[in-house]
Amino acid sequence: MQEKAARRSNQARTEATRAALLEAARALFVEKTFSETGTPEIVERAGVTRGALYHHFADKQALFRAVVEVEAEAVARAIDAATPEDLSASDALFHGGEAFMAAMAQPGRTRLLLLDGPAVLGRRAMDEIDARHGGRTLREGLAIAMRQGAIRRVPLDALAALLSAVFDRAALEIAEGASTADQRTAIQALLAGLKR
Missing domain, CATH: 1.10.357.10 (Tetracycline Repressor, domain 2)
Known part of the structure; x- marks a missing residue:
């Protein structure tokens, strides 16, 4: 039972991290354009690490x-x-x-x-x-x-x-x-x- 809850919790965390990255990236891409936006800004706005960014997206x-x-x-x-x-x-x-x-x-x-x-x-x-x-x-x-x-x-x-x-x-x-x-x-x- 605990294993199932841990898996759900991990999945929920993964989905939340991905959603935060997408939301932060969208806002910055709209504000600044793709070329003017850096990945450090994205992870800072999303409140995650660079490792989390590259775990979800290749680049x-x-x-x-x-x-x-x-x-x-x-x-x-x-x-x-x-x-x-x-x-x-x-x-x-x-x-x-x-x-x-x-x-x-x-x-x-x-x-x-x-x-x-x-x-x-x-x-x-x-x-x-x-x-x-x-x-x-x-x-x-x-x-x-x-x-x-x-x-x-x-x-x-x-x-x-x-x-x-x-x-x-x-x-x-x-x-x-x-x-x-x-x-x-x-x-x-x-x-x-x-x-x-």
Whole structure:
């Protein structure tokens, strides 16, 4: 019984250390950027040792990738929550787009996912991460909309890639002070053009 409790305690400590590192790293990467953040700052803010950092992550880039994964997962969860299965395909596209824009408004997220992510990890790695998260939700929504006849049939992968770029650009524009309403209106007009 004690062994089980010790294992749980060790697991809880491990999870808490990892969470503290991710939280500290995210805050510093947003405040200072990846390149301007040092690992000593991260461990100090997290309240752990350098050994703990390297126990969980091979290096600062691996830690950054984990932060990016957490951010991308949060975006996908927001989209999934906004698009229950009982929505029509066209409503799901609309609500999914709205959820993406709201999720990307989280301070620092646009920088992490759309600016520093590609610069630090490379475009291919970011595409792989997106394909598991936000990009997955968009591709699935478009596939369902095509199957249900809500939008015209066009090459799915090309459409998903182009619309993903549109959503990303809108998030970047909003982060730089552009009108959220204008970006949403433009995106809705583009989506309306896909309807049958």
